[in-house]
Amino acid sequence: MPPLRSGRCWFTGLARVRHAMLYAGLRGASSFLGCSRDPPSVAGELRGELDRFGGVSVKLDALDRLDTVAFQRALQAAIQKWRSEGRVAVWLHIPIFQSRFIAPAASLGFCFHHAESDSSTLTLWLGKGPSRLPGYATHQVGVAGAVFDENTKKILVVQDRNKLKNMWKFPGGLSEPGEDIGDTAVREVFEETGIKSEFMSLLSIRQQHTNPGAFGKSDMYIICRLKPRSFIINFCQHECLRCEWMDLSDLVKSENTTPITSRVARLLLYGYKEGFDKIDLTMEELPAVYTGLSYKLYHKELPDNYKTVTGMD
């Protein structure tokens, strides 16, 4: 029952790092700093910031002229000190141009937690047992748009240019960082087909692991129901081989499609004939309790009387 990784409580709290500072004096280590070509003033100490989960966070910005040998010795001494104080983990934040400090840290047991753009973060677990530090993002999110025109009973489908088998599918692609599911669907449909559309609902979620196209990470693939706002196709020649408004019944019957496209076509047929409320997850924006942010929540539409009900009866 790991209190660090398992609970979401721990995660949310990461943002509320206490500003108590730890100065790992490293008097023992400073004697090694004669190796440094041009010792900076900060060389005699490795400054760490404590978090409320027993970890220490170190930013290497100020060490930019420190020698790697001196750094490794200072870090080793600091680790001993933090360990003796009962700290459970060390986080090292390293700007890309200070990456010469990565290998010395790795030789003391640090490994990459993540890296992006111009910096990397390494971690060392000091606690008992296996590391309980939280991991980094595990999923990419792709979104496709099933654009269905109720008036003509036609659905927008494409064939990818680069696939070995040219099967009919819904236009879609990966969400950008910070992009909402519905916005990805509308953007991708427009980029691939030239069709403008409006988000109606979320229809299905697929989870797939060790995805080769996701750098070995997992893939969450979501299909949305969209309503067309324009009808003249102008498809992207780079991405698509074909793009059509196809009769929904033809897509349902087609064998030249993926299982997930066929399944969602049948869901749409069910929705069209018996009411889209049978298949839709509708969206609502709600305030987040702890962070002051908002979020978007998707679930089956809740009848009004259940929104206000106060008991079982």
Added chain:
Amino acid sequence: MPPLRSGRCWFTGLARVRHAMLYAGLRGASSFLGCSRDPPSVAGELRGELDRFGGVSVKLDALDRLDTVAFQRALQAAIQKWRSEGRVAVWLHIPIFQSRFIAPAASLGFCFHHAESDSSTLTLWLGKGPSRLPGYATHQVGVAGAVFDENTKKILVVQDRNKLKNMWKFPGGLSEPGEDIGDTAVREVFEETGIKSEFMSLLSIRQQHTNPGAFGKSDMYIICRLKPRSFIINFCQHECLRCEWMDLSDLVKSENTTPITSRVARLLLYGYKEGFDKIDLTMEELPAVYTGLSYKLYHKELPDNYKTVTGMD
């Protein structure tokens, strides 16, 4: 309409790197190798592997004794060659103990694409316009379990130990790499409460961005309906302050709960009174077309007659 980043086609294809090899001869650069303390045999060339999207992938394993100055000059010459050949991107894969090559690469314009455990990957975009390279994973996935006992009309709820406001919520936590949604829910419920349970359905999906507890990435939070398989609570003292089987009607009425917990409690009440098919997204495992993998697909249950229907009528 970017063909690289926008289309999922490109992504899936990443795995099918052609094994045509590119040897960037670097005869011009090899004259700089006198700087190397002990030039390895590979020093005269920087070997890159072409992918079918116009990119070049370089693994630095073989360069472990190369001088950083020689490396930077060799890389600079190789980039000129690849650019003249019309390559659109370079991927550099660097083992953690070779991280001294990162800063020299950064000075030529490379930046981190991602890093994990004992290696990092850097990229340089050579194509026209802004980079169209696909990003890395953008979301962490958290899963909570709403364990509802139809016989007693009670639901399993906890209060987190570390929150400022101790609100009732469903037990849950972050999914492990490669873990299915339902498995995360069952595992987290057991770890936090000691209750064994079985996955029934997916009830809701929440998307939230720039999450401080997700290292600035996005958060996908999914609530599942679970059926209890045991009833004696033995909750984790590290994570939870309280844990109870609460009357569902009391949770619906409670003000000491989060908006999402209250909403899902009302959904469960709706499902209990009018049939869980009104609120459930059921799960099915299907084969992936291109990769030989399988995936799990969640959507509203499709009536049998729509699974076999072949047209609109």
